[in-house]
Amino acid sequence: MDKYFIIDFDSTLTRVEAMDLLASISLEGKPQKEEAESKIKELTDLGMNGEISFRDSLKDRLLLLEANKSHLPQLITALKDQVSISFKRNTAFFNEYSDKIYVISNGFREYIEPIVTSLGVLPDHIFANELIFDEKGNIKGFDENNPLSKDGGKAAIIRSLDLDGDIYVIGDGHNDYEIKAAGLANKFYAFTENISREKVMEKADHIAPSLDEVLFENKINSAISYPKNRIKVLLLENVHPIGVSLLEKEGFSVEVYPAGLDEDELCEKIKGISILGLRSKTQLSRKVIESADRLMAVGAFCIGTNQIDLDACQERGVAVFNAPFSNTRSVVELAIGSIIMLIRNIFDKSVLMHHGKWDKSASGSKEIRGKKLGLIGYGNIGAQLSVLAESIGMDVYYYDTEEKLALGNATKLDSLEELLAEADVVSLHVDGRIENTNIIGKREFDLMKEGVIFLNLSRGHVVDITALKEAITSKKVAGSAVDVFPVEPKSNNDPFENELRGLPNIILTPHIGGSTEEAQVNIGQFVPARIMDYINTGTTTNSVNFPNLQLPRLQNAHRLIHIHKNVPGIIAKINQLFAEHEINIVGQYLKTNEKIGYVITDIDKAYSKDLIKALRAIDHTIKFRVLY
Numbered sequence: 128m129d130k131y132f133i134i135d136f137d138s139t140l141t142r143v144e145a146m147d148l149l150a151s152i153s154l155e156g157k158p159q160k161e162e163a164e165s166k167i168k169e170l171t172d173l174g175m176n177g178e179i180s181f182r183d184s185l186k187d188r189l190l191l192l193e194a195n196k197s198h199l200p201q202l203i204t205a206l207k208d209q210v211s212i213s214f215k216r217n218t219a220f221f222n223e224y225s226d227k228i229y230v231i232s233n234g235f236r237e238y239i240e241p242i243v244t245s246l247g248v249l250p251d252h253i254f255a256n257e258l259i260f261d262e263k264g265n266i267k268g269f270d271e272n273n274p275l276s277k278d279g280g281k282a283a284i285i286r287s288l289d290l291d292g293d294i295y296v297i298g299d300g301h302n303d304y305e306i307k308a309a310g311l312a313n314k315f316y317a318f319t320e321n322i323s324r325e326k327v328m329e330k331a332d333h334i335a336p337s338l339d340e341v342l343f344e345n346k347i348n349s350a351i352s353y354p355k356n357r358i359k360v361l362l363l364e365n366v367h368p369i370g371v372s373l374l375e376k377e378g379f380s381v382e383v384y385p386a387g388l389d390e391d392e393l394c395e396k397i398k399g400i401s402i403l404g405l406r407s408k409t410q411l412s413r414k415v416i417e418s419a420d421r422l423m424a425v426g427a428f429c430i431g432t433n434q435i436d437l438d439a440c441q442e443r444g445v446a447v448f449n450a451p452f453s454n455t456r457s458v459v460e461l462a463i464g465s466i467i468m469l470i471r472n473i474f475d476k477s478v479l480m481h482h483g484k485w486d487k488s489a490s491g492s493k494e495i496r497g498k499k500l501g502l503i504g505y506g507n508i509g510a511q512l513s514v515l516a517e518s519i520g521m522d523v524y525y526y527d528t529e530e531k532l533a534l535g536n537a538t539k540l541d542s543l544e545e546l547l548a549e550a551d552v553v554s555l556h557v558d559g560r561i562e563n564t565n566i567i568g569k570r571e572f573d574l575m576k577e578g579v580i581f582l583n584l585s586r587g588h589v590v591d592i593t594a595l596k597e598a599i600t601s602k603k604v605a606g607s608a609v610d611v612f613p614v615e616p617k618s619n620n621d622p623f624e625n626e627l628r629g630l631p632n633i634i635l636t637p638h639i640g641g642s643t644e645e646a647q648v649n650i651g652q653f654v655p656a657r658i659m660d661y662i663n664t665g666t667t668t669n670s671v672n673f674p675n676l677q678l679p680r681l682q683n684a685h686r687l688i689h690i691h692k693n694v695p696g697i698i699a700k701i702n703q704l705f706a707e708h709e710i711n712i713v714g715q716y717l718k719t720n721e722k723i724g725y726v727i728t729d730i731d732k733a734y735s736k737d738l739i740k741a742l743r744a745i746d747h748t749i750k751f752r753v754l755y
C-alpha cells in the first residue's frame with residue numbers, strides 16, 4: 128500500500144506563521160505595529176485551536192496586515208531561513224518521496240510555492256489559498272472560491288485528490304486534524320517541533336516532535352540515526368533548570384523529579400530511561416543498573432561519584448560523566464568561611480544574641496593568620512583551599528595518598544598521623560570511595576591537637592560520627608563544620624536525624640558545599656554538554672568509567688560504536704567483518720581500560736544490515752550503536 132504524506136506549511140514546514148512574519152515586514156515603522164501584530168497572533172491561535180472559524184480568522188488577519196505585493200520578496204527570503212530544522216535536514220525524503228508528498232495549507236501560494244519547491248515538493252502537489260491585489264499591489268483579499276479559504280477546506284482537497292493508499296497528515300493545527308476527523312487520513316501527527324497546541328495534541332494519533340519521528344515511525348530513512356525525542360531523560364534531585372532546558376533543546380524527552388529516589392523506586396522509574404541525571408543523594412546500585420533496559424549514560428551533576436556503582440555501569444556499557452570542578456570554588460569558600468566562624472565561635476555567640484544574651488569576650492577567639500591548616504586530600508578542592516587559605520595567612524600542610532604537587536608554600540606530609548599532630552585546623556577533602564569509610568575515628572581524633580577545629584565537607588561516611596561527638600563533648604575538638612552525613616534526608620521534606628545536633632560550636636549544613644547559584648549553573652551546563660557529546664558523537668572526554676576518547680564530528684560517514692569486554696582479539700574480529708563486507712573504513716579510534724574496549728569506526732555510507740547484525744553478534748559485545 129502506498130503511503131502519502133500531507134504536510135501543513137505554517138509552523139510545521141516552517142518554524143513560524145508566515146502571516147506573523149509578513150506583519151512584521153508590512154507594518155514596519157507604523158504606529159499600530161505592536162497592537163496589530165499581537166492581534167494577528169491571537170487570531171492565528173484561535174483559528175489553529177479551532178476556536179473561531181478559519182475563514183474569519185484569515186479575513187481579519189489580512190485586514191490588519193496592510194501588506195503589499197512588494198513585501199513578498201522580503202517575506203520569501205525570510206521564510207527560507209525559517210524552514211523547520213528537521214525538514215531542512217531531511218531533503219532526501221522530499222526527493223525520494225516527491226510523488227507521495229503534498230503540501231496543503233490555508234496560507235498563500237505566493238510565498239509557499241517558492242519555499243516548498245526548493246525542498247523538492249512538486250508544484251502540482253501544492254494546494255494553498257491565493258491572494259488578490261488591487262491595482263496598487265495592495266493585498267485586498269483572497270480568492271473566496273478556493274476551497275482552502277473555507278472551513279473544512281483541507282479535507283475537501285484530499286477528497287478531490289482521491290489518493291489510493293494510506294494517508295498521513297503532519298501538522299500543528301486543528302484544521303490538519305480535521306482531515307483525520309473527516310475519515311480521510313489513517314493518522315494525524317501533531318507536529319510539535321515549533322509549537323505545541325494542547326488542544327491539537329489531545330486529538331493526535333501520535334505526537335511528532337520532529338519529522339524524523341514521523342519517518343522513524345514509518346520505517347523511512349531519516350537524516351539522523353534515531354529521533355532524539357525517543358531518548359528519555361530522567362533528572363533527579365533538582366538539577367538546575369539550565370541543565371533541563373539544554374537537554375530539552377536538544378530534543379530529548381526530559382522528566383524531572385525534585386528529590387532523590389530509593390532503590391526500589393528507581394528500579395521501576397529507570398525502565399525506558401536512556402539518560403539518568405542525579406546528584407549525591409541517589410544511590411545508583413547494581414540492582415538499579417540491572418533493572419535498566421535502555422540506559423546509555425549517567426550524568427552526576429556533582430563531583431563525587433561514590434553513589435554510583437561505576438563497575439556495574441561499565442559492565443553494562445553505561446558511560447558515567449560528572450562535573451569534576453564546577454563547584455570546587457563553592458566548597459572552598461564555605462570551608463574558609465567556616466574556619467573563620469569556628470575559630471571565633473561566632474555561631475554560638477550569634478545564637479545567644481538571638482536569645483537576648485550579650486557575651487562580649489575574646490576568650491577562645493582567635494585569628495586564622497599563622498594557624499596551621501591540615502588538608503587531608505589534596506585534589507581539586509584541597510589544592511584550591513590551600514591557595515586561598517595561604518593567601519589569608521594560614522600555613523598549609525597536606526597529606527594525600529597520591530603524589531601531589533605542593534602549591535605555593537604548602538608542606539607535603541608523608542602520613543596522616545603527622546598531619547593530625549601538626550594541624551590547628553583539620554579539613555577533609557578526600558573522595559568517597561568505600562575504602563575511605565571512617566578514616567577519621569577515635570584513634571585519629573586522639574592524635575589531633577587539643578582544641579582543634581575539624582571540618583568535613585567531603586562525604587559523610589569518611590568520619591565516625593560517634594567518635595566526633597565524643598571529641599566535641601570532651602572539648603578535644605573546639606569547633607566543627609559538618610556538611611555531609613552518613614545518612615542524609617532524601618528531600619527537604621524529610622527530617623534530619625543525627626547525634627551531632629545540639630552540640631556547641633558546631634556548624635551543621637545540609638550538604639550545600641557545592642550549592643551556590645554559580646556552581647549549579649556551571650554544573651547544569653557542563654554535564655549535559657558531556658552527555659550530548661557522547662550521544663551525538665561517541666566522545667567520552669571526562670567520563671569517569673569509560674576510556675576517554677575525543678572524536679571528530681561525523682562528516683559524510685556512518686559511525687559504528689562498539690563497546691565490548693576487554694578480551695583479546697575483538698578489534699581483529701571487527702575489522703575482519705569490515706573486510707568481508709568490503710567496507711571502506713574512513714577513520715578508526717580505539718581505547719581500552721582494564722575492563723572494556725571502546726572502538727569507534729567511521730565508514731562510507733554504504734553498509735548492509737547483515738554487517739550490523741554480525742557486529743552485534745561478536746562475542747563479548749556489551750553495546751553497539753550506529754550514528755549518522
Ligand SMILES: NC(=O)C1=CN([C@@H]2O[C@H](COP(=O)(O)OP(=O)(O)OC[C@H]3O[C@@H](n4cnc5c(N)ncnc54)[C@H](O)[C@@H]3O)[C@@H](O)[C@H]2O)C=CC1
Pocket residue numbers: 430431432451454455458503504505506507508509526527528529531556557558559563566584585586610611638639640641642
Ligand atoms: N560538600 C559538598 O557539597 C561537596 C563535596 N564534595 C566531595 O569532595 C570530594 C573531593 O573533591 P575533589 O577535591 O574535587 O576530588 P579529587 O578527586 O580531585 O580529590 C580527592 C583527593 O583525595 C585523595 N585521597 C583519597 N583518599 C584519600 C585518603 N584516604 N587519604 C588522603 N588522601 C586521599 C585523592 O588522592 C585525591 O587527590 C569529592 O569526592 C566529593 O565527595 C565535592 C563537591 C561538593
Ligand SMILES: O=C(O)CCC(=O)C(=O)O
Pocket residue numbers: 406407408428429430431432454638641642
Ligand atoms: O550538590 C550536590 O548535590 C552534591 C555536591 C557534592 O557532594 C559533590 O559535588 O560531590
